[in-house]
Amino acid sequence: MAADPRDFIRSQAAELGFDVCRFASAAEPWSAGERLAHFVEAGRHGDMGWMETTLERRAHPTAMWDGARTAIVLGLNYGPDGDPLPQLADRSNGYISVYARGDDYHEVIKGRLKQLAGQVAARQQARGVAPDVKVFVDTAPLMEKPLAQRAGLGWQGKHTNLLSRTRGNWLFLGVILSAADYEPDAAETEHCGSCTACLDACPTKAFPAPFQLDARRCLSYLTIEYADPWPEEFRIATGSRIYGCDDCLAVCPWNKFAETAREIRLAPRPALESPPLAELAALDDAGFRTLFSKSPIKRIGRDRFIRNVLYAIGNSGDPALIPAVKRLLTDCNPVVRDAAAWSLSRLPSKTAS
Structure with missing residues (x-):
């Protein structure tokens, strides 16, 4: 029985410090592009004009790269060591969002994604598969959250952020698009139920x-x-x-399953x-x-x-x-x-x- 090529990628991703690695089709149709179009048409993007100018490319992964077949979706946990919201009671000190208290996650993730992408490309080439890959960390016109839900990392909660049953709300995302076909993982379904904690x-x-x-x-x-x-x-x-x-992130009941971040560069600076x-x-x-x-x-x-x-x-x-x-x-x-x-x-x- 042939080895599953995904096992190598998952193993390398874990060695690079990623907490989760899953696979999704980058070519199949989805409704995320239509939802984004309605968001922009309603003006809810505010002054973020780049969302409007890149709308067509954001509509679907293949609209940005027509050769994309698979999305390898990586997650890196940045969970705090406790509920951060009590800090808001001290009005003489400023409150900075948990994700921004350490090093820039773009830089933390990008280098590792490039390293993993190089390993994936080399492995594909050795198998006689097109080695084309592209790396994305929240700065290109790619909708990572819908891809993450399709790959099974979590779902977009009522607050529109990605929510995981094992990581709560605290998960950075990175994506490698590949021209190769990999078997997709099962998508995640929505598990918010009747809870409105984030909205309230x-x-x-x-x-x-x-x-x-x-x-x-x-x-x-x-x-x-x-x-x-x-x-x-x-x-x-x-x-x-x-x-x-x-x-909206910190009050989510699913955070009871969250863990404190292991990556030292994401640790909060005093x-x-x-x-x-x-x-x-x-x-x-x-x-x-x-x-x-x-x-x-x-x-x-x-x-x-x-x-x-x-x-x-x-x-x-x-x-x-x-x-x-x-x-x-x-x-x-x-x-x-x-x-x-x-x-x-x-x-x-x-x-x-």
Whole structure:
């Protein structure tokens, strides 16, 4: 009996540190492209114009690469060592999403995916199969979550994120598309049932219905993708969240099966677990780049980040932060100045002790 070629790939993936490796057809029809089109047509993608310009290529894996036959879907666990949400109670410190507290996962995963892809290509060539492979880590027009569900890693929950029965919500994805045909694994089905914990937890009510997201109301979108001043309702709702939001992920009951991440590069840096807002507000561009070296946070730039920090300061109720805000009233960036003025208007005046 011939050996299953998938066994070699799974073994190599495990050696490279991946927690799960499964296979799906990249050529069969699916409904994910139609759902994405409705999302964009409704304007729920907000200012993420790249979603509209790449819509046709995102519609299906073969729309981007017509030679794709199989998707090898890899998962890397980034689970925290406990519930992160109690940190939100400390309004003088900023809250950074769990996924962004360590090194940039794109860089962590990309090198290993390339290494695995090279091994897959060499193995295919030795078997007389076309060695064509392509690697994807959340930066190309490929919908990884539907592929992950098709491969059986999990399902897209009511919060639209991938949800695993063994990893909870904490799973980074990477994909290798191959021109070779591999037997697909069984797809995962939806197991949310009647639970609405994720929908109920959203601080901005960003889910118009189960399994639907309006990114324009999502704090992850607002803190990371949106460059302009926010509507006041979202400034207040963000609380101390300064980069991303974990509420809908962290409350999911399936997290009871989650494990703490093993990858050392994804471990939270002490400086990013609960950083003091006063220290963050003092960052100039050089200080920002130094603090967030090799971090995904570096991508949004100092000005957008300081805007987020100022909104959090405005929600802190801490008059000791007033001097930090006043220094930014004359910042060179108009969005930062606007955020500083709003923050100052929200803080109580210092009173004599």
